[in-house]
Amino acid sequence: MDIRAVDLNLLPVLDALLRHRSVTLAARELNMSQSALSTALRRLRELLGDELFVRTGRGLRPTSRASALSEPVAEILERVRDRILQSSTFDPRTAKSEFRIAHSDVGAYVLWPRVVRAVRTAAPRVRLVLKTLTQSEIGPALAEGQVDLAIGSYPDLPDSLFQQRLFDRVYVALVADGHPLARKTLTLRSFAATPQIVVRGPSGVQDRIEAYLASHGLVRGECVELPSYLMIPPLLEAGDFLAVVPGQLADAFSRHGSLVTLALPVPVPASVIRMHWHRRFSEDAGSKWLRDLIAQEFGAEPVQRRRSPR
Template sequence: MANIRDVDLNLLTVLDQLVAQRSVTRAAAALGMSQPAVSAALQRLRTQIGDALFVRTRHGMAPTPRALALHEQVRAGLQLLRTGLEGVSSFDPATSRREFRLLLSDVGQVLYLPALMVELHDTAPHVTLTAVTLPRDRYRDALEAGDVDLAVGHLPQLGDAFFQQRLLEDRFVGLARAEHPRVGRSLTLARFVAESHVAVVPVGPSPNALEQTLRALKIQRRVSLAVPNFLAAPLIVRGTELLACVPHRVIRAMPTVSGLRVMALPFATPALQVNQFWHRRQHLDDGHRWLRGVIAKVMSPPGTGDYVDRDAG
């Protein structure tokens, strides 16, 4: 085990950026250093910590478990130092050039990023947002490692491990093309079972809320096509006789809903609660708090009021 007296603390900022960027080149650019200097710093860290810390893969520099565990503490410590040095009220959205990284689904990117960018244009013209797409089973690791600032969506797999704020609720609806020869203005369970479907199967091991409901109710549908995201389903339905089940807000994300029939499903589905999630290390960060407020303003429908932040402890 390394002793803090044996570690050059200046190297910890290099560790922080290497975990965040997964690339010596990008870390060097973020730090304002040369690539050889970052490589030399990494070698010194490896010697002082007694661990490889990073291994090269075809996807970039992958941190070892030791690097990830160390990074969580380093990230929190660096944030405390920045807060102490810069002051708790140093973040000014009007002048800040900070980058925030958001985990959003394909639907979330289409639905909410335009409104967010309008808000930033008026209040924080130099702030940058970067939308990140990952399989749902990697969200927890990304938040814990500090690779992203926030995750937004219906994410029950995150449980109570993070601070969270409820933003809105949604529900599944049924879709058919307007001129479907066998589907009228309502959808019966018998017709739902008899027709062929396009199913949305997200990347990752966890089934979505609809699949869980169908299994619980022992309803079997005939799936003729599976796609990895909800935005593709309405376009496919409009040109075929397939049915689809999508969150109602997906329809809002479409440039046009002409040629589609939106129907209530013939069985009850649970509400899809959309939250924003963040790690405790960023809870008191002034810029982070500002961003959470902007997201809540843009995404929460009028009249919902403020929601209580929830922390599992």
């Protein structure tokens, strides 16, 4: 089928019928007469060679073909509204935009409350959606507009993305308040001998620690591996474990429990927390406003920079 022969005005009709399953309600939303909407439905049926909707005692029911078109049609219309018809300006006081931000679990725990507070203060009608994605999912999600920003330490994202540095994240040791090492200077030997909770992530911190210990003839003893930092506090409070965690997360944990932060005896480089976004949306007024707000909240310089090739 030649797309030039397709009347794209029919897509909002199909979308409204799929959502309302009522000619009356769809016509009301589109400000059309019922007869005009019925005519549009007839044209859709002819165009697609399918009945699309069947009338039942409960109203219109979509055929399998119509149901399959629901998501792509809604996505097409959303993109037209957001990327073609949107205003070139953004007024946070009146905007009703939705922004989707990807965080790691640590980012969700530590950074998300600050982001929400800042956005709600400046733009009370803006809706925020938190996405927790793996590093491999972030690049495609940004490129496709499934998320507007990714915030975190993601060293292996595509070079095509834009980025802005927010702050450095340092790592510390965390133990329960009643732990034998609490408020003591942690030595390399005592660190290696202490049972530990280990979370392995893209930063490679745990691998660096193990390599450094090996270079000094040491290995960690008992270790319990977890998939998420957020599972650590109950284990620390219930046992004699030690955990290596990001400093900001240790501060957040300590506010809600009897935990003590210790300096690491291992030289672990700080990881950099950045905002990442796709160049397709770099000039979008709403996205620029959000990036500037977050940069201001975390004390970063409000300058956009292309990701440097490694």
